[in-house]
Amino acid sequence: AAFAQTTETGTPVAFADLVALLERIFRRHGTSERVAAILAENCASCERDGSTSHGVFRIPGYVNSLKSGWVDGRAEPTVEEAGPAFLRVDAANGFAQPAFLAARDRLLEMVRESGVAVMAIRNSHHFSALWPDVEPFAREGLVALSFVNSFACVVPPGGKAAVYGTNPMAFATPVAGGDPMVFDQAASSMANGDVRIAAREGHTIPPGSGVDRDGKPTTDPKAVLDGGALLPFGGHKGGSIAFMIEVLAAALTGGKYSREVDWSAHPGAETPCTGQLFIVIDPERGGTGAFADRVAGLIGEVKQAGQDRMPGERRYARRVRTLRDGIPLAPARLAELRALAGD
Ligand code: NDP
Ligand code: PYC
Structure with a gap:
């Protein structure tokens, strides 16, 4: 506590x-x-x-x-090649990051060969932020996207039952002369972790973030955690992003949908067992010869237009x-x- x-x-x-x-x-x-x-x-x-x-x-x-025995801390992932640019990884009920790292070198070889490669991880527990997974790709000159679904705690817009997880996505791109630009954000109004922190510290959460067990809007984090749910960010637009992430991270990989996560036989379990998808692209294949410079230029324009900082x-x-x-x-x-x- x-x-x-x-x-x-x-x-x-x-x-x-x-x-x-x-x-x-x-x-x-x-x-x-x-x-x-x-x-x-x-x-x-x-x-x-x-x-x-x-x-x-x-x-x-x-x-x-x-x-609780819900996750296997000694799992040995298996890696299969589903095509010249498609890796399938079974995390074997272990954590996602060791499964990802077991296949990362081969993914990089595929990107260098094909210009793009996909890694689809299933049976994996991801309990962390996504930026540590994608930022290093951008430091190696690559563009990377990753998607993870979690456990059902987000209602679709206008809905009453939680279907989606908080479902984060992360994007990383090289930037000439600077650190990569990386954003890493939940598809929900806020991360479940932040709701739990607010509940423990006795803070309210912003209006429009969540609903209570009767589907009524609430700013009480305990009401969200106790039978209530979060909302997607940005109404139906965030709802569509949450949907897309269920499709990419679960349906496509062979992982569980957030709604299918059932840890009731493992009291105390907190790490959702779902899936994760990576898409990694070599931007030089675009043929501009100036990709990272172009991105740096865009950031300059964004800042000049008034945004005080980048993600x-x-x-x-x-x-x-x-x-x-x-x-x-x-x-x-x-x-x-x-x-x-x-x-
Ligand atoms: P935030 O809303 O805190 O931040 C989202 C992104 O926006 C970050 O890249 C952040 O950059 C950027 N950002 C924040 N404020 C500004 C601003 N004023 N101007 C420009 N950029 C800004 O993230 P979330 O609460 O949505 O998610 C928090 C974390 O939780 C993420 O890392 C996510 O991966 C993780 N998560 C993990 C889940 C899982 O299943 N494993 C589920 C849900 C969330 P910066 O970091 O520099 O502030
Ligand atoms: O903060 O929403 C969250 C979360 C879910 C799974 C891991 N983190």
Whole structure:
């Protein structure tokens, strides 16, 4: 219960020390060494960059899912080639990131050969932000898209029953002379993680974000979590994006729809077992010879037109600060993490 949103105050912890601490937690709760290393780096990166809804706040959820037997922390993914530019990966009820990394090198070879490649992951648990999956592609000169569905907690516009997950999508592109432009956003008005943080901290959520168990609009996060649901962002337009993500991340990959996730036999489980799709493109195949420059030019125009910052810029700024000064963690949270690690 002491887990809540990271603030800029707290005990500064070096990134490498946080990774090592989280690795000990994962290993102690039944993951393989490889999975522990991948998840620890991923979760610590979220905390480092201020993606607090998917930082150390999520560690008890990972631990409870592992303890409940819902997710296999030692799963060995299998990778199949469905065509010259199409990889199919069965995560075998393990986490999505180790499955993704098991096939990533082959995906890159396919992109270099074909100009584009798809990776369709199924039977996978994704409990994190998506930007750590796509940002590195853009640093390698590629454009990347990823889509994940989650568990039913979002009603279609005008609906009463939750059908969709919060269903994030992320996009990353190289930018000449700068960091990649990356956006990573839920198809819902807000992430479920942020609703849970609001409930724990006693905050309301913005009007128009969710409904209670009777389908009535509410700003009470507890009413959303207790039988209510979130709404898609932007009315029917966000609803269509949520639909598309169910199709791409679940129907196409062979993963479960958000509505099909049934963890009732595993009390405490929190990691949705669904699917994830990647589309990675070599932009040089467009033949302009100036792709990254063109993107940089567009960003310049966007800013000149008045947008004060691009997606990703807040994260990059926080990354610089926390790598220099340490990642601030509330002492109670740090103590809980150490207890989970058995320190
Ligand atoms: P946010 O609304 O916080 O941010 C969405 C995107 O918009 C980010 O790229 C952010 O960049 C950018 N952004 C935010 N404010 C501005 C602004 N003023 N100007 C320009 N860009 C801006 O994200 P969500 O709440 O929708 O999602 C949070 C996280 O939760 C995501 O990382 C997502 O992947 C994750 N998630 C994971 C799920 C899963 O199933 N695994 C399910 C749902 C969500 P910046 O980061 O720099 O602020
Ligand atoms: O924050 O909506 C969310 C979420 C769902 C699964 C992982 N994160």
